Amino acid sequence: MFKLSLNNMIKSAVFSIACLSHFSFADVLNETEVKHLTDLQKTSLNSDLSYQLIESLTTEVGHRLVGSEGDKKSITWAVDKMRSLGFDKVWTEKVTGTYWHRGDVEAKVLSPYPHKVVAIALGGSIGTGEDGLTANLAHFETLKDLEAAPDNSLNGKIVFISYRMERHIDGNGYDAAVGARVSGASIAAQKGASAIIIRSVGTDNNRLAHTGVMRYKDDVKKIPAATISNPDADMLVNQLKRSNSVEFYLKLTSHTDPKVSVKTANVIGEITGSEFPDEIVSIGAHLDSWDVGTGAVDDGIGVGMMMAAAHHISRLPERPKRTIRVILFAAEEVGLLGAKQYMEVHKDEMNKHIIGAEWDFGVGPIYEMRTGVGVKSLSALNEFAEYIKPMGVAVSKTNTAKAQSDMRLLSEAGMPSINFAPDGTLYFDYHHTENDTLDKVDAKALKHNTAIYTMFAYFAAQSGVDFRK
């Protein structure tokens, strides 16, 4: 009923919220608070602060691979920005990792039809040595096919997995594809292979390969692992249609130096709560990136959105009741090192993390709010849902959501969580490639999404709802 009459009244999302405050359903926020929510929505929909932050980060810092100069600079950048944006507290928490060196890559088909191949080392891969290695390809369409190969059947071969990731709005093609990237090397090695190349885990047709983390099993020989671009994978498949014997050359000089310990840091900033300063509404993103592109999408967008959201709230006449904590995690890409460290440092105050949400996916607009909160607090969240419904955001029917990426660890430790699902149709065109640059940021969607996080953080911090119950 209400929804129908509301829909009829909508002239704009902002107008709709203004109207909501005159209805009596608003049990959680009072009239002043609804006005603040409306103001925050207006402000963030009209502000390009999050875009400016992403531009600043990607122009002045660039990529932020753990242990790189950019990684170090980004910590200073984030601390300075948070201070200038009016955060009440800003600090860093040390995170330690290892520095993996990408080195150089060279890949080509030697026969039957010589071609250069666009390839990239997977994060964590060992190298081939300076001379590279030459071997015939053993082609598998899927990781499962590779798993089914007999032991020793691939001795001296380079495994090639040609599985192509599917494009979906929620990015769910990633799960079916990423196994080959993460686990393929050790499985291939168990069968005797000397290296592995896989079709990039990406939905684009660009001559750019997608990097990403891979893992070696402890008890299996390590072999070099790389991805190749989608057009190059097509070309290999076309060669394999013509010949059973495709000779391939791969050189990677990537390596990890076990003696070198890299220091990086989580950067944390707070808008301190006026009534319950020890109750934390956490919003997060990761500050590190791969060393290809400038990490504009992954996860510059998250960094810009979270900082802008907190800033907008800091400009209200008074601080919300609870503390809003922006956590910019270190070393997400190489294995959630910052998140693990955060859990270690803050394990005793997990019960003070009232609710949290991260941003580490998508370039398009948020279309669904997925909840993972105490059942009793769902009705209060439904009030919040009414505020963002006119912006085109639905609510999930299930209540099992975890926060994205780093904050999944906090969710798993019991933190009530929201996953704001954006249109991720294009995300895996750019993900972990040289194409992850500022121009891929959708400025309009960014405003929409920043508004939603701003409103969410304010609602959660001001309402006093206990999302744990």
Next chain:
Amino acid sequence: MFKLSLNNMIKSAVFSIACLSHFSFADVLNETEVKHLTDLQKTSLNSDLSYQLIESLTTEVGHRLVGSEGDKKSITWAVDKMRSLGFDKVWTEKVTGTYWHRGDVEAKVLSPYPHKVVAIALGGSIGTGEDGLTANLAHFETLKDLEAAPDNSLNGKIVFISYRMERHIDGNGYDAAVGARVSGASIAAQKGASAIIIRSVGTDNNRLAHTGVMRYKDDVKKIPAATISNPDADMLVNQLKRSNSVEFYLKLTSHTDPKVSVKTANVIGEITGSEFPDEIVSIGAHLDSWDVGTGAVDDGIGVGMMMAAAHHISRLPERPKRTIRVILFAAEEVGLLGAKQYMEVHKDEMNKHIIGAEWDFGVGPIYEMRTGVGVKSLSALNEFAEYIKPMGVAVSKTNTAKAQSDMRLLSEAGMPSINFAPDGTLYFDYHHTENDTLDKVDAKALKHNTAIYTMFAYFAAQSGVDFRK
């Protein structure tokens, strides 16, 4: 009138043509000939021969830079394919050129914010020497702005032109952008600059730079010339917003060896005319490509279409009256060397070139036939236009068209010409980049376009219309 009743009758393009033969407007072709035209349309719309040829060329040969192994292989490839496809005569005509070596490229911003930059040498550029060169950027938004700079005002600077090409269906943004690529180096050198980088002449946002030919003025010092990718150009503009002093490093090891003469060849194949074998309907494309990508779009599509069109016609019960000559030009990319040589060899038989059309643009479907023929033959061409109108092809109102690329030289020497204009919206996303690969070929549009060239060649060869009058 006719058009209205025809439109009502259309179920499919093929059906429409079948219908046409029952109308009496068909003054040029008789009933049997219209049936052959219909059959050719059906055959080519249902055949993937042109796609198979492009797959074969790009897989088995790869890129075809003048003087490269691929260039040599492509000549053998084309001769063999023409023979196996049933051409009556196949031969090559020698073309001589110089071999420009791309060498390596390295580009980066040194300060204020260090970044690597994706760059590519322009075809014909000299190198910087192995040590590269370091200089501050002098930024111009357009070539015109550079032209207005005072002499000696750019001493020791690297010129950066940031003009961005516009996207249009007919690719007309190219003309406004390409001047900086072709002429920018010598104009910059005249003002004292030590090198020039320009934003890629391309409509994409990929981290891939677009190469292409450039020219030095004879009396001006030669300086190195490169393009950078669109996202990198954006990044430079953002640095220049923050600082007047952007220090840039450029290394190119490209060079031309004036002592080495490269031999390549035009490849020519004919379906010999049954009545007027010395009257030539010429359809063409260029066989060479740049050394980035595999030249699938530029101009593998043209190669595949022309060879397939002639093959389809060769399968008719009898040869058309006139000869259909497929000309695969050499060395188009480096300055129409093959076309110039063709003009030299065939200058005395230009009046026997009854009509011609090339394909060297676009990946989308043909939407317009542009004529440049004798006025008296326009009515006959209008009959042909009725056959392709149901396929969505309009006719230009003007009669001043030249053939594309190489064949423009033949047009300028008096050959009646057709320019079939395709949807070129996406063409300059791929043009002269690593992204020019098989996956960019639109298989559906390719069938549509192959059908139109097949029908055109048959119509022109069989009708006996003198397009010169």
